[in-house]
Amino acid sequence: MEPLTCSVSDLAPLFGSTAANNTSSAAATAAATYLCSRFSTISNSLSDTSHAVNNTYLLFSAYLVFAMQLGFAMLCAGSVRAKNTMNIMLTNVLDAAAGALSYYLFGFAFAFGSPSNGFIGHHFFGLKSIPSPDTDYSFFLYQWAFAIAAAGITSGSIAERTQFVAYLIYSSFLTGFVYPIVSHWFxxxxxxxxxxxxxxxxxxxxxxxxxxxxxxxxxxxxxxxxGALIEGPRIGRFDHTGRSVVLRGHSASLVVLGSFFMVRVVRV
Known part of the structure; x- marks a missing residue:
């Protein structure tokens, strides 16, 4: 929102200010000064309200995007064997934790480090110089939620076939380098x-x-x-003909519940 502006020199003539009458000129100037001070107060109030509303909406959108992690976790837990449930849940937590660190150190700078070239950003590493007039922490939180969502999508594709350390490297690399560059492009x-x-x-x-x-x-x-092409099919998840093994009841319910949490929110 553009701030309201007021100039004493523009308002004073409206109150009959003339150079020949010093008394009326002083009164007109005082009245114009008072009105301008009221305009400045209203402008600051509207600016603060607009900033609060925009940040509240941005944070609420970030929470909705982060809720997708719940959907990914339950969807993946319902799609793997019971003995691997803990592992797949841990990988979703790892997306948020490792993704937060890599996106904080490098990812946000590569994505929104302006001014930059058309391929990759190169400012704000470690959120240096933030908050700024154009960017604050709420915007970082919103973009981080999207970054870990991109990593969470892949976790289900390589479930039950990836070692913990390998997934840690993948998650950090995707959220800290691959996804930020693509988001910078668009x-x-x-x-x-x-x-x-x-x-x-x-x-x-x-x-x-x-x-x-x-x-x-x-x-x-x-x-x-x-990842799925490189890893190949899950052993024990498909029979010798390549057909999917029927899910047990509790697993199917987790899939349905996970799908419920797969919310989508329009970008602010």
């Missing part, structure tokens, strides 16, 4: 395909991503596809 104002750039390289119009369907879900889906 969501940062400096990105080569950003719709806010008049000289963007994608048909002159750029990309308008809806709810992270391309930046988040496509990155996670492609990473999961390659």
């Amino acid at each position: 969501w940062s104002g400096d990105g080569w395909a950003s719709p806010t750039r008049t000289d963007n390289l994608l048909f002159g119009s750029g990309v308008i991503d809806f709810a992270g369907s391309g930046v988040v879900h496509m990155v996670g889906g492609i990473a999961g596809l390659w």
